[in-house]
Amino acid sequence: MAKGAKKTKTVKAKATTKTVAAAPKTANRTAYVNARLIDPASGLDAPGGLLSEGGRIADFAAGLFADGAPENAETIDCRGRILAPGLVDMRVRLRDPGHEHKEATVSAAAGGITTIIVLPNTDPVIDSVALVEFIGRRTGEAGLINIHPMAALTQGLEGGEITEMGLLAGAGAVAFGDGAASIDDSLVMRRALSYARSFGLLIVQRPEDSSLASDGVMNEGEIATRLGLAGIPNAAEVIRLERDIRLVELTGGRYHASLLSTAESVDVVRRAKARGLNVTCDTAPPYFALNEIAVGDYRTFVRLSPPLRCEEDRRAVVEGIEDGTIDAIVSDHAPHHQDSKRQPFAQAESGAVGLETLLAIALDLTREGSLSLPDMLGKLTCGPADILGLDGGRLKKKAPADMVVFDPDAPWKIDADQLLSKSKNTPFDGKLAQGRVIRTVISGRTVFHDPGLDA
């Protein structure tokens, strides 16, 4: 990033040399040479290079620049590391629209993520055209990564009256859902799915029957019984999911189920897809990398919603990712101040930060199971982009040059204190991981670079 470096300022604190650039600055021509190009959408996985020009991808191909870097272009030597489309994370929770975005964008950039979708569960709720436009403006000002809002499906997230979906979509909302809350009322859900059809909009639901979940704080079962914690049964998720799928069948709407955590849910989506319904789904790293045992002695950093399930469920989620039932992997990033986690388990906030660990944890799927690296990356790039109807998530000529360079093998120990995120509530603290982001590029401009790994 030599050329841009003069004008970029270092946002990053701490005594590391990693930099996160702010202030948009169009790079003119940059050649990425000596890369392993992976484009999950097209199946490309070959040594090659990429040329960006004016913030867009001008050219890329296997073998490109094999004979040396072109003249009159800045050259970035990828040293054989992977160059892939920037990650698209379709589930990020921020409490305050605007304010926390900067923090989140720094974390996202460090995680190789170039596009995030923020949930409407903010204060104020994202349910108005004004707010959607506001987020668009703030994104432009922050300028680090692409942020798109998911708008509330019901006004005030109250589960009653549906929002102005058409107008909100026009203002920039890419999907509709009540975010962390689940739509309880079947008639509301039916009408939402039905109405959304006129604009071809996507309804996103995190399925949970709130009355069954009740005051539960972890997975129902032996561990909850031993710890004396109220449990949430698997049925709470699958009952809501099955109802929704019946409504998809009835309405012909587009439906995306978020954060699948149980074997039953994966199976229900698998069968819905086999029936040809317009249904997609995602999950997050905790649900394929951890199980309820992680709760241990009331570890509030693994208080999540949905809760971590048992080992059989975890394996079923992995299987769902491998066989294509699960289309996308999301971070479900939810920053919390430590005060809200240093509480008795039932009083602690639920949620975990996940932007900076998303890629590393997902890479484990390629080492432990049958998933290929391009297929795994597809869940983090073109998979979510296609669900949302976004352009990103693939290497394409003339598309914005949003990319990540990473070393899939670089070992590191996840250390909460070393995260760039101000909130340190990761359930993976202390985990030995493999795979680190070296460089994150947005519109041709490097927004994150870890020179320590680039030698």
Add this chain to the structure above:
Amino acid sequence: MTIVTPKISFPHRHLLGIEGLSPDEISGLLDLSESHVEQNRQTDKKRTTLRGRTCINLFFENSTRTRTSFELAGKRLGADVINMSVSTSSIKKGETLIDTAMTLNAMHPDVLVVRHPDSGAVQLLSEKVNCAVINGGDGRHEHPTQALLDALTIRRRKGKLSGLRVAICGDIMHSRVARSNIRLLSIMGAQVRVVAPPTLLPAEIGKLGVETFHHMEEGLKDCDIVMMLRLQLERMNGSFVPSVREYFRFYGLDYAKLEAAKPDALIMHPGPMNRGVEIDGELADDINRSAIREQVEMGVAVRMACLETLTGALPQSGGEA
């Protein structure tokens, strides 16, 4: 008279639960408690083993008998005892549980006895203080001194714990008393059964090593001990059970249902009782069958033993009466 204080090996800083205790540690605590029972029946009940020590009873939840029992136990051992009742609502507003712990810690107590409505809260607090912490009941998780006093009561009446058949009946789901008793009695080799309608049983309770029964007479068959649990008022009317009347008819302990148990079966209840809900009032007062008042008496002795053990204030050899 001379009471020989038994020696006890107890390599734990806190008493947070029964889980993790060995049979020897439990027996040791019970032996030590036993030595206090006689003393508590004397006119002069006072000892000096905890002279100069400070015990704080920190209760985030209402309690009369447990708090009083700990208070008496501390005072009989010569400690300075302070009671603090904190409503959890005020905790939620400003000061966190951890702030409270840090504040109290700065006063250099030797023992904190803590009761809290959330499971795991006492453990969380224990991680932030320098003194010994005794769990006086946390949410639905554990109430170790209750299990110890129940065990002492049983051992005095039956001469042993191992091999006994014990039925724990009623609201198992919401009960820390049940969880601590299941653990202790299982560790000591008793056979434990739980008897309740399925709505009052937590998931996979069988994995704690108990047999499950939904019919009272079947569950009580050949039992040596019948332990009844309190059913909270708010759980009686249509949420977990349809009505008090129906609950008493099928799950309330009366003379007729008790027929199924052994003829000398002992009835226990951690209190406070709902007469006519989980237990017939007359039966509760039947001195030949009920050990309920004795449980309260044993409570003080057990808590004295716990305070002594955790403060390391045990005399090396025999103590004095």
